[in-house]
Amino acid sequence: xxxxxLYQQFLNLSQVLTNQLTVSAAILIMSWSLFYEExxxxxxxxxxxxxxxxxxxVEIPWCVCQQSWTLFSFVSEYAALVWAVVYSAxxxxxxxxxxxxxxxxxxxxxxxxxxxxxxxxxxxxxxMLSLFLAGMAWMGCFLETASGLQGGVVFGGKLFYPSLALxxxxxxxxxxxxxxxxxxxFGYKTPASDKDNGKVTKAICAFTNFLRCESIFFFALxxxxxxxxxxxxxxxxxxxLFPFFALWKSVNDYFAAYPPVPQDAxxxxxxxxxxxxxxxxxxxxxxxxxxxxxxxxxAAEPAKKxxxxxxxxxxxxxxxxxxxxxxxPSAPNPLSRLVGLVTYAVCAVLGAARSAYARVAALxxxxxxxxxxxxxxxFTATWVFWTLTEDPAVLGVPFFVHFAPLLLDRFVRxxxxxxxxxxxxxTCLVAAAGVQYYIFKTNVVQx
Numbered sequence: 001x002x003x004x005x006l007y008q009q010f011l012n013l014s015q016v017l018t019n020q021l022t023v024s025a026a027i028l029i030m031s032w033s034l035f036y037e038e039x040x041x042x043x044x045x046x047x048x049x050x051x052x053x054x055x056x057x058v059e060i061p062w063c064v065c066q067q068s069w070t071l072f073s074f075v076s077e078y079a080a081l082v083w084a085v086v087y088s089a090x091x092x093x094x095x096x097x098x099x100x101x102x103x104x105x106x107x108x109x110x111x112x113x114x115x116x117x118x119x120x121x122x123x124x125x126x127x128m129l130s131l132f133l134a135g136m137a138w139m140g141c142f143l144e145t146a147s148g149l150q151g152g153v154v155f156g157g158k159l160f161y162p163s164l165a166l167x168x169x170x171x172x173x174x175x176x177x178x179x180x181x182x183x184x185x186f187g188y189k190t191p192a193s194d195k196d197n198g199k200v201t202k203a204i205c206a207f208t209n210f211l212r213c214e215s216i217f218f219f220a221l222x223x224x225x226x227x228x229x230x231x232x233x234x235x236x237x238x239x240x241l242f243p244f245f246a247l248w249k250s251v252n253d254y255f256a257a258y259p260p261v262p263q264d265a266x267x268x269x270x271x272x273x274x275x276x277x278x279x280x281x282x283x284x285x286x287x288x289x290x291x292x293x294x295x296x297x298x299a300a301e302p303a304k305k306x307x308x309x310x311x312x313x314x315x316x317x318x319x320x321x322x323x324x325x326x327x328x329p330s331a332p333n334p335l336s337r338l339v340g341l342v343t344y345a346v347c348a349v350l351g352a353a354r355s356a357y358a359r360v361a362a363l364x365x366x367x368x369x370x371x372x373x374x375x376x377x378x379f380t381a382t383w384v385f386w387t388l389t390e391d392p393a394v395l396g397v398p399f400f401v402h403f404a405p406l407l408l409d410r411f412v413r414x415x416x417x418x419x420x421x422x423x424x425x426x427t428c429l430v431a432a433a434g435v436q437y438y439i440f441k442t443n444v445v446q447x
Contacts, residue, residue, distance in 0.1 A: 103136050118188075123419045127188035130426040135176050137433035141440040142169045148444045155388040155443060164222035168215045175211040178204055189419055206254040213247035216381045223384045239383065242376030249373060378402055389443040393435055400432035 110132060118124035145166050148154035154162050182204040220240035227237040378398050385394045405425050412421055 102139065106132070106136065121189075123423055124188045126423055127183065127426055130430045131176075131180055131183065133430050134433040135180070137430075137437040138169070138172055138176055140437045142166070142173065144440045144444045145169055158388050159222050160225035161222045164218045168218035168222065171211045171215040171218065175208050175215070178208050178211070182208075189422065202257075203254075206250065209250050210247060213243045213250065213377065216377055216384075217243040217247065219384050220380055223388060236383075236387070239376075239380040242373060242380045246373040246377050249369065374402075385439060389439055391439060391443060393439055396435040397432050397439075400428045400435065404428040 110128075114125055114128045118128065145154060149162055149166060154165065159165055182201065186201060217240055220237075220243065224234075224237040224239065227233075227240065382394060382398050385391075385397070405428060408421060408424055408428075412424065
């Protein structure tokens with residue numbers, strides 16, 4: 001093989017290698033272009049972070065505002081719907097200019113005074129607010145009844161004496177005044193039964209009870225009329241006897257515990273106790289003189305007494321012997337036996353009657369009388385308003401006034417403090433006042 005052929009083969013081989021290298025380089029360049037990422041600098045990273053912060057800072061408040069507005073729109077629409085239902089149910093459009101205006105103005109005047117008087121005490125503020133709400137409920141009942149009487153018909157014409165109903169509400173107002181006075185004098189936190197303020201507190205509590213019984217008594221008379229002794233009359237008018245006898249017993253108990261001061265002792269100067277002591281001094285001196293005179297009397301001779309007793313005993317023995325000799329056995333008389341049996345039977349019956357009377361007299365009649373009169377008075381008030389309205393809400397008044405405090409004493413006392421217990425009881429009384437106002441508002445003038 002000559003040099004020209006070798007050179008030609010070398011050229012061919014170099015051309016093939018060049019072509020393969022070119023193809024491999026092209027393949028590498030194409031692969032690198034697919035997977036190559038341009039390295040980012042620190043300025044680019046800072047720019048990306050700033051742009052992200054700005055975008056989130058604009059989008060997050062916008063999303064929060066949008067969601068809040070959606071929620072507020074939903075709540076406001078729902079609240080407006082509920083208020084419209086309540087407004088139409090309670091017929092607020094008819095009394096907005098009278099009762100609600102009075103309530104709003106009195107509340108605006110009293111709230112600053114309550115904050116200043118309570119000095120940040122929650123229980124005192126709650127007690128003041130409770131008394132205010134109860135008073136406003138009573139004022140609403142009074143205004144509704146007065147406006148109904150002006151129109152001529154109240155409770156659908158079911159009352160025998162409509163004016164007595166207004167009179168009974170006036171007694172309730174006097175009772176509210178006494179309760180407010182007692183709270184203002186002796187404190188708003190502790191109930192009156194836990195205080196020892198002497199005759200003043202007991203007098204206020206007694207007179208509030210008097211007014212309560214009188215109010216129920218006049219409501220019964222207004223609803224059912226006076227009781228009559230005719231044969232065909234109903235028994236409902238006789239329900240007024242429960243509050244009447246409850247009032248009579250309360251008055252007697254109060255004046256028995258606190259008798260009036262004698263007029264002579266009230267007019268005389270000096271201490272009454274000292275005058276009683278000086279009046280009792282002559283009687284005590286007379287007793288001491290009588291005892292001294294008895295002690296100075298001479299004693300009888302014991303020997304003479306012994307002789308007389310022996311002679312009397314001997315004479316008695318002689319008489320017994322003579323009577324024994326004179327007595328002879330005789331046949332029993334049937335009439336005397338019959339008389340003896342009748343006497344025995346009568347004595348047995350009288351003994352059984354005395355035993356039964358002693359057992360009955362041993363019962364706690366004071367407690368039985370109090371419970372009977374209290375339950376009768378509660379039943380009378382409930383039946384009066386049920387007859388006038390036939391509204392199940394009437395049952396809420398005796399529940400909140402009488403039975404709810406008993407449940408609190410049974411299940412809450414000892415588990416919470418006295419202030420919290422008193423707060424719950426006052427809340428029950430406010431609920432009762434609200435139920436009474438609802439009854440008067442919806443039934444005094446029936447549409």
